[in-house]
Amino acid sequence: MTERAGAITFKGNPMTLVGDEITVGQKAPDFQLRANDFSVKSLADYAGKVKIISIIPSLDTPVCDAQTRHFNTDAASLGDGVVILTISVDLPPAQKRWCGAAGIDAVECLSDYYDHSFGSAYGVRVKELGLLARQIVVLDKDDTVKYVEVVPEIAQEPNYDAAIAAAKELL
Template sequence: MTERSAAVTLKGNPMTLLGDELKVGDAAPDFSLKANDMSDKSLADYAGKVKLISVVPSLDTPVCDTETRKFNEEAGGLGDGVVVLTVSVDTPMAQKRWCGAAGVENVECLSDFKDHTFGPAYGVRIKEIGLLARQIFVVDKDDKIVYTQLVGEVAEEPDYDAALAAAKGAL
């Protein structure tokens, strides 16, 4: 497996990402993630839709909380052709609890807690701590990546406007 040393930092400390870096034009890898009801979700479950995938370390941290709430607020304005997914290694039960407490209804939270295959497939698993790096992917209706932003410092927020514009542009 590819290891990308110092690909990101966490509070200034260099971190290694596992997996190849995905770029615009690449096919989005399939995934098997758990939904809050413990059902399995794959890329095929969102066929025909634009997917804005917000990858975060943990919903129970301030930046991830802010990011997911922001995408939840904006998701309603994207229309039925776009689905907003937040992926973390939080357990589905923790995600469900967090979504309920935060009133998040427009973002679907998915968990990579069980098999830990999403992280390496998307090149976002942090070797040193086992969490996922902060990255945004916009995947078009044909499952091609049309936008990506790896946030260089994991403790910082992504460029919301660019991600939302990419999702709208992929409709």
């Protein structure tokens, strides 16, 4: 499996990403992630919708908290043709607890805790931390990658406006 040493940083320290980098124009890799009830979700569960995939290290950190809340608010302007998925390695019960406490109702949180296959397939598994890097991927209704932002420093927020604009262009 591909390893990209120094692809991102965490608090200024170089980190290695495991897996091939996702690029605009490619078909998105399918995934098997766990929902809050431990059911398995894949791309097929969101067929026919534009997908904003917000990838984060952990909901229980300030930047990930802010990112998920921001996309939850943005969801209202996007309508039913867009689904926003937040993916981390947090356990499903922790995601459920956090979403309930934060009032998150327009973003679906999914977990890659089970086998970390999503992180490797999307090239965002941080080797040194066992977490996912911060990345935004926008897929069209046919699961083609139309926008990617790999945030170079894990502790920084992504460009929300660019991701939302990319999703709106696909509606």
